[in-house]
Amino acid sequence: MSKVIVYCEHTGGNVRRASLEAIGAAASAGAEVVAVLWGEGASGAAASAAGAAKAVCLTGxxxxxxxxxxxxxxEVIQSEGAKGFLAAATYRGKDLCPRIAAHLDVSPFADCIEFMAAGESFQVKRPWLAGKALATLGxxxxxxxxxxxLNVFEPVxxxxxxxxxxxxxxxxxxxxVTSTEAKADAKLDVNEASVVVSGGRGLQEAANFKIVEDLAAAFGNAAVGASRAVVDLDWRPHGEQVGxxxxxxxxxxYVAVGISGAIQHLAGMRTSGVIVAINKDAEAPIFKVADYGIVGDAFEIVPAxxxxxxxxxxxx
Ligand SMILES: Cc1cc2nc3c(=O)[nH]c(=O)nc-3n(C[C@H](O)[C@H](O)[C@H](O)COP(=O)(O)OP(=O)(O)OC[C@H]3O[C@@H](n4cnc5c(N)ncnc54)[C@H](O)[C@@H]3O)c2cc1C
Structure with a gap:
């Protein structure tokens, strides 16, 4: 069984769900997983790396x-003789993966949605051309x-x-890194939430995002997202932009409220599990990717x- 090294981020003494999903990806291909953790509390958090056969904590x-x-x-990848390296596509994972690939003189593959065994080695699937095609890469x-x-693979x-x-x-x-600051609010990040309610220019003004926030709050486990149009208008912060x-x-x-469904927006959400679109224009392109479409006024439909x-x- 080939080994895969998975870089595991941790917080509050536990490996983050996004990293557990990366372990799940490796396990889905039958790999033997070695979890690598860095930082204070790493050795305590290692035990929560469900599915990993072994853990290595980086010190110093x-x-x-x-x-x-x-x-x-x-060095860990080389000493373990691993055939794969995975990290969740978080800021840290996106920072580390290309650096590690450069050390190993290979191409990094970003944002993969499938991880498969290919003989002794591995292959991945990832969306290409703004999600219009799926590439298999090895x-x-x-x-x-x-x-x-994130949110594609199941933890072990x-x-x-x-x-x-x-x-x-x-x-x-x-x-x-000389210092880090926690965000002022403890809002769920848009790419970690299991439900995302996004609003677009159809909401007409920033204050009207209240109906989107209320719907997200009703779900409980939801984050608010936004189209670029409303981020450019300064209605919402860039951290919420999907696309x-x-x-x-x-x-x-994924619930899209008053979002037309431009190709650049679809690139960021079309692999969502179930897509619900609410738009008053029955011809809006968002309905082409929606599992459920509601044609009507968001100001009536969303509160209901x-x-x-x-x-x-x-x-x-
Ligand atoms: C290089 C590049 C990168 C880009 N990156 C991104 C990106 O990352 N993310 C992104 O989102 N966009 C991105 N864009 C912009 C993208 O092309 C669109 O302009 C943008 O997504 C449109 O946002 P929108 O759907 O909110 O607004 P609009 O296109 O103006 O659509 C508003 C929608 O609201 C509907 N509506 C109006 N009133 C109501 C109502 N009362 N009830 C219900 N529906 C209503 C309308 O029918 C319409 O469909 C990018 C563009 C470029 C060129």
Missing amino acids: DATFSPDAVAAAVT TTGGVLCATTR DGPGPSDCSEHAISASAKAT QTGKTVAPQL LTEAVKAVKAQS
Whole structure:
């Protein structure tokens, strides 16, 4: 069984769900998973890396230097004789993966939605051309390095490793993170939420996003997203933008409110599980990718939907 190294981010003493999904991707291809963790609390969090046979904790760099950590992960990949490297397509995963691929002289594959065994090695599937095509990609002879799209793979339902061996970071840091600040609000990030309710220019003005926020709050596990048009208008922060120049999301449920469905928006959400579109124009392109389409005025439909969701939640 070939080995795959999975870089695992952790918070509050536990491996983040996005990284558990990356382990799930490796496990879905029958790989033996080695979890690599960095930072304070890594050894404690390692046990929660469900599906990993083994864990390696990186030591010796308290401030996180992406280049020094990438060099250390590369050393682990080489010493384990791994045929694959995976990280979740988070900011950190997107930062580390190409650096590691460069060390190994292979191409990194971003935002993959399938991970498959191919003999002793691996292949991935990832959307191409703004999601209009799916490419199957592999590497000849080298280690396959990829990031996994969030909310696509299932974590492994099983135990994590019983201990964590240490690997010292030895490369000198060219760049270091000097400080980090938690976001002022603890809102769920749009690409980690299992439900995303996004609003577009059809909402007419920033204050009207209240109906989108109310619907998201009724679901409970939802984040608010936005089209670029409304981000450009300063109605919503860029962190909420979904699409080609924003975030790529794949929640179980994506609700698009007053969004036309331009190709650049679809690029960021078309792999969502179930897509619901609410638009007063029956010809809007969003309906071509929607599983359920509601033609009508968002200001009538969204509040009614919010009440319906609340009623269902109250019964459960
Ligand atoms: C290089 C490049 C990158 C881009 N990247 C992105 C990106 O990452 N993400 C992104 O979203 N866009 C991106 N865009 C912009 C994209 O092309 C569209 O302009 C944008 O997505 C349109 O946003 P919208 O659907 O909110 O607005 P509009 O296109 O103006 O659509 C508004 C919709 O609301 C509907 N509507 C109006 N009133 C109501 C109502 N009362 N009830 C219900 N529906 C109503 C209308 O019928 C219409 O369909 C990019 C463009 C370029 C060129």
